[in-house]
Amino acid sequence: MTIESTSLFSTLTRRSFLKTASSVAAAGALGDSLDLLAQAAPKFTAILVPAGAHPAVRSAAEMLAKKLGLSAEAIHESVGTDELIKGMISLVLKDAKAVNATLASSITRDGYAVLAENGGLIVCGARPRSLLFAAGETHHWLERAQGFWARNPEFAMRFASHHADHSVAEQVAILGANSFISQLHASVSLKDEMPEVYAKLSPAVQQRLSAAESDDMMRNRALVKEFHDADVEVFADLPYGNNFSRWSEDLYNAFLAVYPSAKGVPEEHSWERAALCPSDPATWKLFEAYVRECARQSQADGVACTFWDQFGIFCHDERCQKNGLDQFKNELQVAITHYYAAVQPMGKKLHLRTWSSGCPHWLGADYVHAPGYSNFSQSHYELWSRVINETPKEILIQTKVYHSDCEPDPRFSTLLGHCKPHPEIVEYQMVGQTIGRHYFPAATVAYTAWTMKKAHELIGADGGAEITPGGTNQSNYDMYADLLNSVDIFAWRELTWNLNANVAQIYSDWAAQMYSPQAAPHMAKAMLLSEEAANLCWSPLGHGSSTNSDFANDIERRETLLRYTNRYYLPEYAKFLEPTKENIARIVAEKQKCLAGIDAMFAELEAAKPHLSEAQVAEIATRFDWFREFAICNTALDVSLWRFRYLRAQAAMLTTDPAEVKPLAEAFDAVTQHAPKLFHYDPAQKFTCYDVPLGQLRTKPNLGSPLRLMHEIYTKSLAFMEASTGPDYLPKEFIRAEVEINIPTESERQRM
Numbered sequence: 001m002t003i004e005s006t007s008l009f010s011t012l013t014r015r016s017f018l019k020t021a022s023s024v025a026a027a028g029a030l031g032d033s034l035d036l037l038a039q040a041a042p043k044f045t046a047i048l049v050p051a052g053a054h055p056a057v058r059s060a061a062e063m064l065a066k067k068l069g070l071s072a073e074a075i076h077e078s079v080g081t082d083e084l085i086k087g088m089i090s091l092v093l094k095d096a097k098a099v100n101a102t103l104a105s106s107i108t109r110d111g112y113a114v115l116a117e118n119g120g121l122i123v124c125g126a127r128p129r130s131l132l133f134a135a136g137e138t139h140h141w142l143e144r145a146q147g148f149w150a151r152n153p154e155f156a157m158r159f160a161s162h163h164a165d166h167s168v169a170e171q172v173a174i175l176g177a178n179s180f181i182s183q184l185h186a187s188v189s190l191k192d193e194m195p196e197v198y199a200k201l202s203p204a205v206q207q208r209l210s211a212a213e214s215d216d217m218m219r220n221r222a223l224v225k226e227f228h229d230a231d232v233e234v235f236a237d238l239p240y241g242n243n244f245s246r247w248s249e250d251l252y253n254a255f256l257a258v259y260p261s262a263k264g265v266p267e268e269h270s271w272e273r274a275a276l277c278p279s280d281p282a283t284w285k286l287f288e289a290y291v292r293e294c295a296r297q298s299q300a301d302g303v304a305c306t307f308w309d310q311f312g313i314f315c316h317d318e319r320c321q322k323n324g325l326d327q328f329k330n331e332l333q334v335a336i337t338h339y340y341a342a343v344q345p346m347g348k349k350l351h352l353r354t355w356s357s358g359c360p361h362w363l364g365a366d367y368v369h370a371p372g373y374s375n376f377s378q379s380h381y382e383l384w385s386r387v388i389n390e391t392p393k394e395i396l397i398q399t400k401v402y403h404s405d406c407e408p409d410p411r412f413s414t415l416l417g418h419c420k421p422h423p424e425i426v427e428y429q430m431v432g433q434t435i436g437r438h439y440f441p442a443a444t445v446a447y448t449a450w451t452m453k454k455a456h457e458l459i460g461a462d463g464g465a466e467i468t469p470g471g472t473n474q475s476n477y478d479m480y481a482d483l484l485n486s487v488d489i490f491a492w493r494e495l496t497w498n499l500n501a502n503v504a505q506i507y508s509d510w511a512a513q514m515y516s517p518q519a520a521p522h523m524a525k526a527m528l529l530s531e532e533a534a535n536l537c538w539s540p541l542g543h544g545s546s547t548n549s550d551f552a553n554d555i556e557r558r559e560t561l562l563r564y565t566n567r568y569y570l571p572e573y574a575k576f577l578e579p580t581k582e583n584i585a586r587i588v589a590e591k592q593k594c595l596a597g598i599d600a601m602f603a604e605l606e607a608a609k610p611h612l613s614e615a616q617v618a619e620i621a622t623r624f625d626w627f628r629e630f631a632i633c634n635t636a637l638d639v640s641l642w643r644f645r646y647l648r649a650q651a652a653m654l655t656t657d658p659a660e661v662k663p664l665a666e667a668f669d670a671v672t673q674h675a676p677k678l679f680h681y682d683p684a685q686k687f688t689c690y691d692v693p694l695g696q697l698r699t700k701p702n703l704g705s706p707l708r709l710m711h712e713i714y715t716k717s718l719a720f721m722e723a724s725t726g727p728d729y730l731p732k733e734f735i736r737a738e739v740e741i742n743i744p745t746e747s748e749r750q751r752m
């Protein structure tokens, strides 16, 4: 394929986040500086690649050309000299002949090094992908005029989840990642693996699965080639959890028709299911066959599996109660042993994603066990101990850095560093889930900085770091293109390559890429402020919120969510839950600090405004406003919840505190006034992070309504007070109970 046609393909089918000086200036997205850059005489006029270079090297050259505003004709094949030529960037591999020895020896793992001399640059990579890594961070080396600079990664493995809208090479460049997890769909019919099960499928299903298989395999082949062309590995994502009835309902029913004894017996009142019994040998025959088929059809280098809250083999029949397979840790050990047995003979790797979040609690009539969460359930290590100690050590074990993923700024994982001899990977699920789902500005740079360092100490340089960039429950969203929260991706990349990268410098380097030089310092400051503001908004006194940042519907759910963090039993956090005046004062102060932080973000935006484009101002102002309106409602709710808890405790002691009626009425008024202002936007407005105008988003921006919860908190608090004061004592001007609340239903909200 020629360079020209490759470029055309990228433009037509994918969004590109690599800015060129000319395109950015033409679009008016950035200010004066890039106009000047585009007009100035180009410093570099040619890029050299080795003859017959690996596709990853060619992609790196194309990216550099694009960034420099050069055409594809500026890329030439070199004739094997390492001479530095003025105006040229020469891309070489370290094992090539005639490579400068100092340069080559400074490179470790899959890093690279740059030598600047005589107005030219040599970029030397450990292997082809290393040059993509270099192309993704030119801000570190392109301006160098003299001397040499080596750039080596801190972790041997850098995993990322694949984003289908961008080319693999671009993601490798931006993230500095060398391994990916991708959705490589398989249409499993078990025709060859378990013909007796296949025979029980209806002819229509048989036909559908066979027809889809060849399409899937063709698509997978092309995508896997794209990964290998970028010189990186790819793992196929297996279906989530191990509830086989969710993996394939058709196969599940067909299988049970042949092997009825494999059906599991669920525990009464358990949130977990028992689609299959782990004590029945046919269960594992089925799992192995299915996993093997997924691995074969994906054509990937390995498969990745996830176990959490869909344990479909939580069986409590007599067999399982007798042999212990009614226990999570034993089920996990058996499951992973069988997954490994399926993929190992195929020469494919197994990537295992552990998880812990939430807390044990009742959800309606079901009990959510939340294993691995410590306190009132097993510890994280105990849950995984048999897997760690008894499965083959080459299985990669990935663990979230968050011990609870239900709050911003959560505790550090209790499992990381305890999975040896397995290689360990620290996971960063950067999907904005607990910080406003990326609707709002919310950086996590400081958190990533300290946790990355700690994770590295625990798991070592041979371990890995992972990133899942995206937006939970968002449609049309692209975090790479987000003019605010892309800072979190940028920070992850910086820190995985330099643990000591300075937080302020990260913000500043990121902003310099996104904004004009006059606007950049203000936008860097605004985003830095957003981290604390988001923490204070969603993590009241260090406790939990909804995993999806939205408003809880009632007090019972809100209090469950307070526990949805594992801090509530720690002495330093438990004391914040005591129903006291001091704690009300504490949370009032904390929430004032949150709102003041948002005001300070607006002040930075004001200062940046004259140096931003009109579209940038419109988007940032809208999203800052969304954050402020949400925070006003959310802070009023949290403060009122603490008042409610205090009044409830007072009522238990047969007394009350009528002074609380005034602030509760004020909170009620604030929420009533601000709820209609949530998520205001012009349907024609277009954000950087969406591929369509706001009016055309498949999922409308929305985090639910604060009205129902506010009403319940207010009326129940009032009832506690009235129980002691009678109906006449409380001042009439603070009585809001008779207010009629109309809460839109989900379908009405969709129409709004």
Ligand SMILES: [Zn+2]
Binding pocket: 264, 265, 276, 277, 278, 279, 280, 315, 316, 317, 318, 319, 320, 321
């Ligand atoms: Zn069983």
